[in-house]
Amino acid sequence: MGKLSGKLAFVTGSSRGIGQQISLALAGEGCNLIIHGRKKENATATLALLKQYSVEVDVVEGELDTDAAIQQVISQVKEKHDQIDILYNNAAIQSKSKDIWDFKTEDFQRLIQVNFYSVVQFCQAFAPAMKQNGYGRIINLTSGIKDQPNLTPYGVSKSMVDKFTEDLAFELKDTGVLVNCMDPGWLRTDLGGPNAFDEVETVQPGALQLALFDNDGPTGQWFSAQEIRKSMEK
Numbered sequence: 288m289g290k291l292s293g294k295l296a297f298v299t300g301s302s303r304g305i306g307q308q309i310s311l312a313l314a315g316e317g318c319n320l321i322i323h324g325r326k327k328e329n330a331t332a333t334l335a336l337l338k339q340y341s342v343e344v345d346v347v348e349g350e351l352d353t354d355a356a357i358q359q360v361i362s363q364v365k366e367k368h369d370q371i372d373i374l375y376n377n378a379a380i381q382s383k384s385k386d387i388w389d390f391k392t393e394d395f396q397r398l399i400q401v402n403f404y405s406v407v408q409f410c411q412a413f414a415p416a417m418k419q420n421g422y423g424r425i426i427n428l429t430s431g432i433k434d435q436p437n438l439t440p441y442g443v444s445k446s447m448v449d450k451f452t453e454d455l456a457f458e459l460k461d462t463g464v465l466v467n468c469m470d471p472g473w474l475r476t477d478l479g480g481p482n483a484f485d486e487v488e489t490v491q492p493g494a495l496q497l498a499l500f501d502n503d504g505p506t507g508q509w510f511s512a513q514e515i516r517k518s519m520e521k
Contacts, residue, residue, distance in 0.1 A: 289317025316499070
């Protein structure tokens, strides 16, 4: 039996890339999964990869670009399951590179809606049941991006995630629910591009470690998946 056997995780944006790798890492420890993509057919590749594990997998679909769309995804999850044990807020979008002077209000609104408001609403939907159950792991993906004013809306949206994570962790202190941020690193994905430092598979050890923390483990903290991986390889 795996270390997460009997647990259920919901991983947003898991039809490809980082979310797909997170799902594979969790499944490797026996965790059942709810995977998410904009459309169910987009999850075909992830479903095929998960067949090697003896875990149950459900698929939900939907955009995250409006509050109504986010709530529809939440409804799909709750129709299938009363509660979840692990929430990985992975889904995110990037802004086009521009001079900082050229960003419009709508550039910020679009990224904050998907990258931040979805995190807030998913946490609000599932954290109360985790608290009542005395167990939960919430991992919000953030970014180590800095000194890149050409990507300001993306950096701002991730800074908001960092602050919300700290506040939610404080609210849930000593309840058995841990809330942390994870920077996956600059990875070769559709978002990261082909020139990124590391292959997307390198996110797995760090992503899994945050889900495996004991109830008295760290909360409200910022972790680097690449630093965790490198420390485990020593």
